[in-house]
Amino acid sequence: MKRYLINILLGTAAITAVSSCKKDEKYTYQIGDPKIELKSPISAANFGDSLEFQVHVSDSEVALSTVKAQLYFTDDKVTETVIRTKQNGDYAGKIYVPFLKDIPDGKATLKFVLQNISQKITEQSFDINLSRPDFPYLTLVTESKSYRMEKVGRNQYAAKENFAAEVKGYIQAPKVGTQGNAMNFGWVNNVINLGSTAEIPFSNSTSGVYPIQFNTLTFQASPFIVVLLNGSQFSRLDDKHAKVELELAQGKTTTFEGIADLQDWWIDPDFFTKAADGSLSFKGSTGKYRVTADFNLKYFVVEAMTGNDLAKLQDDGSGAVWIIGEGIGKPKVSSNQVGWNTDKALCLVPLGNKKYQITVKAGESINSDNINFKFFHQKGWGGEFGGTDVTTSNDIVFVGDGKNGRDSGNLGIKTGKVLEAGKTYVFTLDLTAGNKKAVLTVASK
Template sequence: MNMKKIKYWMFAFIVSLTLASCSNEVVEPQQEGNPTMQIENQFADVHFGDVLPFEVTVNDNVPLSTLTAILYFGEEEVSKTTIRTKENGQYAGSIEVPYGKNIPDGTATLEFILVNTTMKKATQTFDVPVTRAPYPYLILVTADASYPMLPTGQPNEYTVSSAFPSTELPAYIKTPIVDDKGREILFGWNEGEGGVAEGISTDIPFASPSGGTYSVTFNTRTFDASPFFEVVLNGQKMNMLDKDNYQLDIDLVQGEEITFEGLTGWWADPDFFAEGEDKMTFVPISGKYRVTANLPLNYLKVEALIGSNLATLQPDGTGAIWIIGDNIGKPSYTANHVGWNPPKALCMAPVGDKKYQVTVVGGETVSVDAINFKFFHQKDWGGEFGSQSLTSESDIVFVGNGTNGRDNGNLGIIEGKTLTAGKTYVFTVDVSGGINNAVLIVEEK
């Protein structure tokens, strides 16, 4: 091929690429028309939780596409609705005003956007003052009755006093509908967050410390409610998770006196609490712990923390060791069996010198004739002790290797032996020689 032909071929190739590139360019449609809206200010006396109606007259000399209404709290878009506008005329719709917790009264912005088929648009905005409705009453709803809650005189606060049938009063709360824009607002218990939430009717676990006549109070802005059962550990109020469980993350010092209020007849875990004649002291090493009070079981569960997270076994042997498996549970292995269920794992008490212990009583917190649990590095599946990293110095309990009657790492009772009913046994895992050279010691007390 001579040079002229090469140059001609290259020129033709470049031209073809240029034409192809041009043909792929997106050409925006030419905006045409003149969309207009006519809206009267219909937005007075608006409350949180309202369904706000509107009417808009729209017009254009080209086909219209959509009408969108957007509500803003400050710069945040909190609600939106879109209407298809096929032709000129009047359209009606509505937009929801969120209720929300701790939102102060203020002025919202309501924006209307009208768009025609050529993407030409018109906008119009309104300032909308929004306040929390001054309800004349709320309604406390129990399984058997309803009670009116009246304003206390404090902002957004309502109360009812009555000789309720029990100190425990599971109930939810609802509002009346105050005008044609309003709707019924429900307040119930959010178990995931451990507090009152809007939009659900799950019973709130109200509970009074004493029977007879008492008051139930609720604030429609802060969602603060009372009364609730109170559990206090070392002067600190524990947080309610649900009606049965209270929890507190707290720094505890080895040997310090423990005070506990709100739960009587509770079971003192000997791995964490030593009972004396007139006081109770903390057993494990000093550190941060998560204490959970379970009311039905009268049980204080204690779990080691690193910062705000559940502790895990560290490479240097510090942290925590957890128990998952069968035939063990506190305060009773029958009433609160651990099983192969990681959320129910038991935290062994870190007693110092990189040693961890769990104390059990035959026939009460552990089965006497068979055990089948193992030790883990965390409160979940993952790192665990097997027969290569854990040896037993006990003449009662052995470590499984997969061929001796137990899976690798699972504990078992040596054939021909049993634990003794009523006897106390302390299982200690010593990792002072390294986490891959752990030793299990079982002592009968």
């Protein structure tokens, strides 16, 4: 019985082994004779072309699978087209030649790879000359009008018109040649990119006749306002904001450049002293600051820094103090109230010697009859001055204790009192005696 069972098992194993060998033989890899012939010789193309090709493919032994057209810039494959080849014959297709910035005219390699179902392949490669398309013109497309940008040099185009100081639009390039494509250039992550119609925020120091320019090789364009503070350049955050971080010295001259209508901007009296001749000097204690230009509200947000971060109040009373809450905002509370949005927290100017100050004008940067804000240790939630941390002897503003109409530490205006409209008030927080023994003074001037 045992011998009979063993014979059965051995017989089954033998059958399985034979079957397995036959299966392996049936699916042997890398066999056949795939052949490819380019029927439409290609020697040159433009960047941005949809390059047409035709090939004849065949295999006399094994069915075909795919033919791939691959384009290489040096050793980098930049694009590929795959065509299913179910039978021998002619196949046509297109492969896109990428239009990339900073790539000069030169040679590329067009490779065709034919594969049959056994995964055997054959390849053919061809060198082609690639050139930047010579656009006859470009078009600046704005919401209200389109402007023709004439060619003024190799890859360089310009539209010189009577423009406003700010012009928003994208740039369109026409199709060049039978295999070319129309292309758009727009604003993506604060740079100009191919394939976008997002508006590019061109800006000039003044309105009038000036050129808007674009280079189709480098993707560089102009004009964009370059704003400098003491020679340090602001970096663009978005269409309406730019910032710079730098060291500023107390009492030293402060110079802004690149803003034509600077005389129309609101200059924060906490951080800058404006002389009769219009020159500015810095009032804060010497240190590092982040200065953000708000082109919409036309003022500079100044915030104290420690290293690469916004400053926080330290245990010894140094650092920074911030305001979050209602009834206050620069340059006007009506258009830019802080509220409980911590991103809009106001930095008091650090005067040195553990004293911090904010200057407001009743009816403009602070409400005359209703305030509800408090002092914080940072620009955001966290450490804050509670009702027992601040005392004041002034007869208009009081500190909330949670029972007198304001939450603990929140400031309010006493019943029957108001801040006189149009009058300037200086709030000074003195931490000389410690962060838990702050003294608030409110003085009019």
